[in-house]
Amino acid sequence: MKNYDxxxxxxxxxxxxxxxxPNSEISGYNLSSLDASLLRKEVPALPExxxxxxxxxxTNISHKNFGVETGFxxxxxxxxxxxxxxxxxxxxxxxxxxxHPLQKASDTQGILRIYYELQxxxxxxxxxxxxxxxxxxxxxxxxxxxxxxxxxxxxxxDFKRTKVIVPDSAHGTNPASATIxxxxxxxxxxxxxxxxxxxxxxxxxSDEVAGMMLxxxxxxxxxxxxxxxxSRLVHEAGGLMYYDGANLNALLGIVRPGxxxxxxxxxxxxxxxxxPHGGGGPGSGPVGVKEFLVPYLPNPQINKLDNxxxxxxxxxxxxxxxxxxxxxxxxxxxxxxxxxxxxxNLRQVGCLSTLNANYVRVHLEEExxxxxxxxxxxxxxxxxxxxxSTGVTTLDVAKRLLDYGVHAPTIYFPLLFxxxxxxxxxxxxxxxxxxxxxxVMKKVAKEAITDPQMMKLAPxxxxxxxxxxxxxxxxxxxxxxxxxxxNQ
Amino acid sequence: MFKYFPHTEADLTQMKQSLGIKNTERMxxxxxxxxxxxxxxxxxxxxxxxxxxxxxxxxxKLNQSKMIFSGLGAYDHYEPSVINHIVSRQEFLTSYTPYQxxxxxxxxxxxxxxxxxxxxxxxxxxxNASMYDGPTATAEAMFMAEAITKRKKILVSDTVNPNIxxxxxxxxxxxxxxxxxxxxxxxxxxxxxxxxxxDDTIAGVIVQRPNFFGIIENYDGFSKLIHDNDSVFIINGxxxxxxxxxxPGEEDADxxxxxxxxLGMPVAFGGPYxxxxxxxxxxxxxxxxxxxxxxxxxxxxxxxxxxxxxxxQHIRREKANSNICSNQSLLALYATVYLSLMGPKGxxxxxxxxxxxxxxxxxxxxATGKFxxxxxxxxLKEFVLHTHLNVExxxxxxxxHGIFGAVNLGDFDEKYQNVVxxxxxxxxxxxxxxxxxxxxxxxx
Numbered sequence: 001m002k003n004y005d006x007x008x009x010x011x012x013x014x015x016x017x018x019x020x021x022p023n024s025e026i027s028g029y030n031l032s033s034l035d036a037s038l039l040r041k042e043v044p045a046l047p048e049x050x051x052x053x054x055x056x057x058x059t060n061i062s063h064k065n066f067g068v069e070t071g072f073x074x075x076x077x078x079x080x081x082x083x084x085x086x087x088x089x090x091x092x093x094x095x096x097x098x099x100h101p102l103q104k105a106s107d108t109q110g111i112l113r114i115y116y117e118l119q120x121x122x123x124x125x126x127x128x129x130x131x132x133x134x135x136x137x138x139x140x141x142x143x144x145x146x147x148x149x150x151x152x153x154x155x156x157x158d159f160k161r162t163k164v165i166v167p168d169s170a171h172g173t174n175p176a177s178a179t180i181x182x183x184x185x186x187x188x189x190x191x192x193x194x195x196x197x198x199x200x201x202x203x204x205x206s207d208e209v210a211g212m213m214l215x216x217x218x219x220x221x222x223x224x225x226x227x228x229x230x231s232r233l234v235h236e237a238g239g240l241m242y243y244d245g246a247n248l249n250a251l252l253g254i255v256r257p258g259x260x261x262x263x264x265x266x267x268x269x270x271x272x273x274x275x276p277h278g279g280g281g282p283g284s285g286p287v288g289v290k291e292f293l294v295p296y297l298p299n300p301q302i303n304k305l306d307n308x309x310x311x312x313x314x315x316x317x318x319x320x321x322x323x324x325x326x327x328x329x330x331x332x333x334x335x336x337x338x339x340x341x342x343x344x345n346l347r348q349v350g351c352l353s354t355l356n357a358n359y360v361r362v363h364l365e366e367e368x369x370x371x372x373x374x375x376x377x378x379x380x381x382x383x384x385x386x387x388x389s390t391g392v393t394t395l396d397v398a399k400r401l402l403d404y405g406v407h408a409p410t411i412y413f414p415l416l417f418x419x420x421x422x423x424x425x426x427x428x429x430x431x432x433x434x435x436x437x438x439x440v441m442k443k444v445a446k447e448a449i450t451d452p453q454m455m456k457l458a459p460x461x462x463x464x465x466x467x468x469x470x471x472x473x474x475x476x477x478x479x480x481x482x483x484x485x486x487n488q
Numbered sequence: 489m490f491k492y493f494p495h496t497e498a499d500l501t502q503m504k505q506s507l508g509i510k511n512t513e514r515m516x517x518x519x520x521x522x523x524x525x526x527x528x529x530x531x532x533x534x535x536x537x538x539x540x541x542x543x544x545x546x547x548x549k550l551n552q553s554k555m556i557f558s559g560l561g562a563y564d565h566y567e568p569s570v571i572n573h574i575v576s577r578q579e580f581l582t583s584y585t586p587y588q589x590x591x592x593x594x595x596x597x598x599x600x601x602x603x604x605x606x607x608x609x610x611x612x613x614x615x616n617a618s619m620y621d622g623p624t625a626t627a628e629a630m631f632m633a634e635a636i637t638k639r640k641k642i643l644v645s646d647t648v649n650p651n652i653x654x655x656x657x658x659x660x661x662x663x664x665x666x667x668x669x670x671x672x673x674x675x676x677x678x679x680x681x682x683x684x685x686x687d688d689t690i691a692g693v694i695v696q697r698p699n700f701f702g703i704i705e706n707y708d709g710f711s712k713l714i715h716d717n718d719s720v721f722i723i724n725g726x727x728x729x730x731x732x733x734x735x736p737g738e739e740d741a742d743x744x745x746x747x748x749x750x751l752g753m754p755v756a757f758g759g760p761y762x763x764x765x766x767x768x769x770x771x772x773x774x775x776x777x778x779x780x781x782x783x784x785x786x787x788x789x790x791x792x793x794x795x796x797x798x799x800x801q802h803i804r805r806e807k808a809n810s811n812i813c814s815n816q817s818l819l820a821l822y823a824t825v826y827l828s829l830m831g832p833k834g835x836x837x838x839x840x841x842x843x844x845x846x847x848x849x850x851x852x853x854x855a856t857g858k859f860x861x862x863x864x865x866x867x868l869k870e871f872v873l874h875t876h877l878n879v880e881x882x883x884x885x886x887x888x889h890g891i892f893g894a895v896n897l898g899d900f901d902e903k904y905q906n907v908v909x910x911x912x913x914x915x916x917x918x919x920x921x922x923x924x925x926x927x928x929x930x931x932x
Contacts, residue, residue, distance in 0.1 A: 005790065008601050008828050018829035019568060021837050024844050025918040031732060031843040034866050038704050040735050045608040048831045051570060058574045058598070058825060065579035065594035075584060082492060083582050086537055092572070095548030101562050101758030102895050103554065104887070110550030111757050121531045136620035136759070137814040139801070147662045166806075176801035176811035180631070182664045185806045225518040254516055259523045279595040280585035280778065280815025281618070282760035298658075319658035323561055323623040323651050323747070324758025336544065342534025345490045351512050352493055358515060359503045375507075375515045399590065408588050413802070430494035431503060457786070462590040465786040472783035472795040476772065478614045480604040483782055 003463075004060040009480045011057060012047035018054050045481065064463040065279075066407050072433050074360075076379045076410035076422025077171070077219060079249050079271030084340065087274070087333040096332060101324040105310045111328065112309035115302045118335045119286065125338075125346070126248070126265060127258025128288035132297045134326040138246060141266025141285025142177035142213070147318040148264055148289060148296040149211045149240050150181060155296075155316065161210035161239070167196055169220060169414050171246060174213045183210060190416060194220040194372050196230055205233060211240035216260065217247050217377035219414040221357065221422075231261025240264060248272045249426070250354055250378035253347030263290045272349075273334035284330035300325070352427035353378040356434060360423055363438040367445035371417055378426075384419025385445055390452035394419040397444055399466065400458040404440045490534070557886075557893030557924055559870040559911030560700075561622065561649055562758060563750040565728065565838065566915055571752045571825045575818055585778065585815050589793045590785075595817055596792035599780040602820040605827045609730045610744035611737020612766035617820040618777025618812050619763025622747030623655035626694060626724050628765060628776045628810060629745045630656055633692025633720035634665060635774045635809050636742075641689045645670040645677040647699040650900040652724060656694070670695075675863035676705040682713055692720035692743075697733070700897075701863060702870035702909070704733055711740035726750055727764055727823075729868050731835035736766075743767045752826030753819060762819035773799055776810030838914050842869035845912035849921050853910070856929035862907055870911035872897060872904075877931055879906055889927055 032039075049057070066073070073080035090096075099108055119131035135141040146164070153161045164183040166174045168190055175185045186209070188200040195218065212234045216224045224230060231241050243257040243265035249272045251257070257265050269275050269284040277283070289297060295316040302325075303312040338346065354377050361370065361380040368382035384394045398408035398421070410422040425434060448455055459465065477483050489495060495503075504510065516524070535543060556564035575581065579594055586592030586599075603615040619625035630642050642660060644653060646669050660667045670693065671681045677695045686693075693714050697705045707723075714721040722743045723736040728750035730736075736744035748762040749755070767775055773796065781795035801808040830838065846869045853859040859873040875882065879896045886893050893911075897904035912921065 007597065007604075008824075009604065017831060017833060018570075019831075019834040021566070021834065021841060021914055022917070024841055026844050026848045026921075029844040029847045031840045031868075034704070034733075034843075037708070038706065038734055038866060040611070040730065040733060040738060042611070042735075042738075043832050044605070044731060044835065046605055046827050046830070046832045046835065048833070049828055051829065054570055054825060054828045055574070057828075058821075059577070061594040061597045062574075062577045062579035063594070064591070064597070065583050066588075066591040067578040067580075067582035069578040069582055073584075075587075078584055080582075080584060084492065086540065088576065088581075090541075090544045093544070093548050094553060095545075095551050097754040097756045098553040099551050099757045100554070100556050100558065100564070100755045100892055102558060102560060103552070103892050104883070107552040107554065107887070107892070108757065110547040113550065114547060121529075124530050127525075136624070139811045139813045140620060140624070143811060147658070150662055172800075172802040172805045172808070173811050173813050175806035176804070176808040179806045179808070180659075180811050181662045187806075223516075223518050225520070228520055228523065253529075254525060255519055255523050256525050259525065276581045276818075277584040278816075278818030279580055279583050279592075279599075279821070280817040282620075282816055282819060283814055299654075319661070320651070320654045321624070321658055322759075323621045323655065323761070326758075327620075327760040328757040330760055336540065339532060339535050339540055339543065340537075341490070341492070343528045343531050344534050345493070346529060346531070348490070348493060351515075352495060354515050355495075355500075355503055355507075355512055358507055362506055375518070377515075398588070402588060402591055407591065410587075428492050428494070431499040459590050463593050464590055464789050464791045467589050467785050467791050467793045468783045469793055469795065472781035472793050475781070475783075476769070476796070477782040478600075478603055478769075478772070478779060478795075479607045480601070481608070 007480060008047045008049065008057050011053055012049055014048055016048045016050050018049050018051045071405050072429065072437055073407040074409050074423045074425050075407060076424040077246060079424060079426055081274055081426040082428040083274055083276040084337065087336045090336045091329045091333050109309055112302050114332060114335050116304055116309055118331055121338055122267060122286055123288055126288050127256030129291040130294050131286045131288040132301065133286045133331045134298050134322045135285040135287055136322060136327050137281065137283035138266060138268040138285045139173040139177055141287045142173055143180055144287045144298055144321050145242055145264040145266055146177055146181040148293055149242060151296045151318050152293055153210055160208050163209050165204050165209060165212040169194060169218050169416055170213060170215060171219060171244060174244060194218060194222050194416065195224050196226065198226055198229060201230060201233060205237040207238060209237055209239045211242055213242040213244060215244040215247055217250050220372055220381045221376035221379040222372060223377055227260045246271065250350050252349035254350040263293060269330055269334040274337045275330045275333040282327045282330055284327045349427050356425040356427060356429055359434055360425055360438060364441055367442055379422055379424035381414065382421040383417035385448055387449060390449055392448035392452050392455045394421050396455045396458060400444045400455055401440065402459040403461045406437060406440055554890055554892035555920060557891055557911060558895040558909050560895055560909055561651055561747065562755045563913060564755055564915055565750050565913050567752050567754060568829050570829060571822055574825050575821050580818060580821055586794060589791060593791060596780050598821050598824050599817060600782065600792045602824045603780060605824060606764050607766050609727060610766045611735030612744050613769040614772050615764065615766040616775055616777035616779050617817060618815050619765050620816065621761045621763045623652040625745040625763030625765045626652050627656050627659035629722045629743045630660065630692060631810060632743060632771065632774045633722060636720055636771060637691040637718060639689055639691035641666045641668055642692050642694065643668050643670045643685055643690055644694045645672060647672045647675060647677055647701065648694060648696040648724065649700045675701045675703050675865050679709050682710065686713060686717040690717060690719045692722050694722045694724060696724040698726060698729055698868050701872045702867040703863060703865040704868060707739050728838065732839040742771065748823045751823040753822050760819055762816045762823060772796065774809055777812045778815040841914035842912055845916050845921055846871060849910060849912050852925040853928060856925065858928060858931060869913060870909060872907050872909050874907050879908060882931060885931060886927060891924060
């Protein structure tokens with residue numbers, strides 16, 4: 001089975017099955033008695049495979065993946081920390097999986113209590129008043145938070161506030177979410193130090209500004225030292241402060257967004273609170289607000305009266321943003337994680353993740369360009385190799401790292417630099433792992449000089465080599481049907 | 489120290505030395521002291537694994553698992569054992585979006601398979617794997633209609649599940665789109681109403697099949713009317729049902745969307761589920777989310793890679809047509825493994841068993857004299873009936889016997905008071921259905 005490279009459709013054999021179902025004990029009814037005009041004509045193109053075929057296929061292709069348990073995964077901005085096993089065990093319990101979302105509150109008191117307690121712990125951790133756990137992901141949280149911002153201004157009868165300020169260093173989702181929420185964007189440039197330019201901010205503020213979206217530490221891993229002044233200026237102009245919680249990991253035990261003046265924020269539970277990324281999802285993006293914004297939280301909200309938990313619909317709410325109550329089994333895992341760490345350990349996370357990032361930073365300064373000096377927070381950003389004379393780029397470095405069994409850092413983001421390499425080790429990595437990574441990075445920097453051609457062709461030991469991305473975009477082979485057509 | 493933090497005292501000392509600091513506080517000196525958080529969070533203390541497990545078991549006991557006889561967007565279908573084993577593999581579970589295709593062919597391969605299967609099930613050309621759930625996928629379909637037509641109004645049938653409708657309305661409100669309601673007749677979207685409502689302001693029309701009442705609506709003539717008006721035809725539907733009922737593609741719809749929960753995902757109090765969104769190839773550049781395409785590597789080995797990324801937020805920022813960053817990969821894996829196991833025959837059989845059980849229950853309930861038909865329309869696995877009995881009392885009675893069912897549509901919309909939903913899947917045996925009927929038949 002070495003070099004297994006089939007699609008499930010290619011191992012399909014007509015007549016094979018991978019399921020068993022009970023025989024019908026009821027006679028006298030037949031689906032084919034439905035009007036033929038309501039039935040599909042074409043048999044769906046699904047594979048016909050045995051159970052072992054399925055297991056072997058997916059096991060084999062899983063071997064071509066790299067997970068947190070495979071090795072070091074310093075993907076900046078994504079907080080690829082260890083995903084504890086006990087969280088998985090709890091999330092698999094029947095008492096949580098078998099509950100229908102429309103069951104009465106009397107049937108779901110355990111789940112509603114978890115919802116309520118988690119939102120209250122997140123409030124404490126971030127210095128806000130209340131949370132909704134309904135948003136499904138970070139970007140979904142951003143959208144929800146911006147809706148709350150908009151609704152707040154609308155219900156005050158302030159209809160002029162149609163603009164949102166976003167620094168140029170922000171994650172792409174920030175401006176995209178603001179657009180989807182019907183705002184215009186004012187982008188402000190960062191200072192050479194990578195932080196908010198107060199003069200630019202002042203110039204951007206007006207009575208048309210609904211608020212500002214900010215990540216702190218920002219995407220360069222730098223803490224916005226003027227945060228108190230930034231919040232004051234935005235508030236003075238009548239705007240609200242939105243905190244993009246993508247980098248919250250750095251702040252655990254250090255500082256709370258609510259105390260810095262933020263009014264609304266989202267948390268990526270799949271980053272800071274260790275829920276598995278699942279190849280890109282499901283995530284969970286709870287949104288927290290200060291007390292004056294609580295009425296606008298999405299419906300339903302979960303409340304408590306005399307130890308009884310219940311669903312609550314608020315007439316001033318932005319409405320609902322999800323079919324039910326968000327990604328329950330994701331926020332369940334986050335609850336388990338917080339209960340495991342407790343107050344004693346949760347407060348260590350910011351410090352240890354920051355220490356790890358800075359440890360990597362100081363050891364790579366000789367080989368890689370460090371555009372912003374001084375301490376970073378939980379991640380550090382380099383602007384490519386110091387010696388770029390051989391033409392080796394950040395992409396080549398990233399690809400070569402794969403040969404050494406390390407996942408590449410985030411590359412070409414933030415956009416402020418041409419050759420960005422963004423490294424986020426997280427607190428769950430040991431000094432030994434960091435030392436090995438540093439050694440590999442130094443080795444790669446040397447290879448860039450001694451063997452640039454080899455670097456250009458890297459990786460060499462992965463299941464496949466570099467892919468022709470232009471072919472994919474040009475040919476648009478997006479299904480097996482397209483593939484068969486292309487190869488007939 | 490603590491089990492998730494590997495730092496020993498010696499490590500800490502050496503690391504601080506490398507940074508030239510005595511105290512880690514030094515790293516945070518730029519943070520204004522006025523906002524530094526210097527105390528313990530007011531949250532519980534750390535629980536050992538033994539204590540934690542007990543605590544979670546206690547919380548688990550506060551939930552009541554019931555035999556499920558209702559649907560309305562969350563369906564109690566069979567979840568083959570194999571799924572959980574595959575989705576628990578760390579290579580799939582703990583990896584991130586496949587930015588480095590050389591070490592992500594596992595994820596990319598199954599996303600390509602998922603796209604193929606969902607495209608075929610819906611009768612469309614292309615699929616993403618990035619939608620959170622059915623309702624938000626429907627809202628994204630609305631945005632696509634806006635982007636395709638540059639129009640600002642969306643028509644939604646009043647037979648669409650109110651949980652979908654309310655998400656669509658929330659998204660529309662803040663984007664500055666208008667939602668107008670397509671009035672139904674006898675529980676189904678109505679073509680006369682459609683004719684009256686269509687004009688050059690309508691970006692798209694959203695219908696659901698099977699709809700909120702479980703009815704398999706008839707769309708004869710819809711696509712022509714909608715396309716003659718240069719609007720976009722969007723059909724929402726439970727994906728499992730598309731194993732047997734006429735596909736959005738066969739209806740000449742432009743976009744298909746809905747939930748994939750019925751493909752092997754537990755009901756799990758509403759999430760995580762997976763939304764699907766498929767369309768025709770001509771609209772692929774208006775599609776939100778990640779899309780995987782086939783290519784070749786340097787050695788001409790067939791490989792897969794995320795493609796057409798110029799649509800997305802990380803490239804286009806405020807000009808992106810969606811803010812979607814997620815890839816609901818792990819749930820797409822549930823669906824892909826489920827569909828691989830079931831194949832065309834299994835999916836059909838699931839629908840046949842559900843159909844048979846549901847129709848048997850329908851007739852038996854009418855025969856009790858306690859329930860009356862509301863509509864005379866075809867349905868698949870769920871249906872609604874009117875009862876003169878007190879619905880709370882019915883639900884309580886069922887609940888006392890370990891059954892969840894008879895959800896009151898009046899809870900969604902007052903005009904449906906005493907109209908209740910029942911759903912039967914392949915998991916319900918004849919004996920279980922008979923038990924339900926005898927419980928309900930004995931009520932007065």
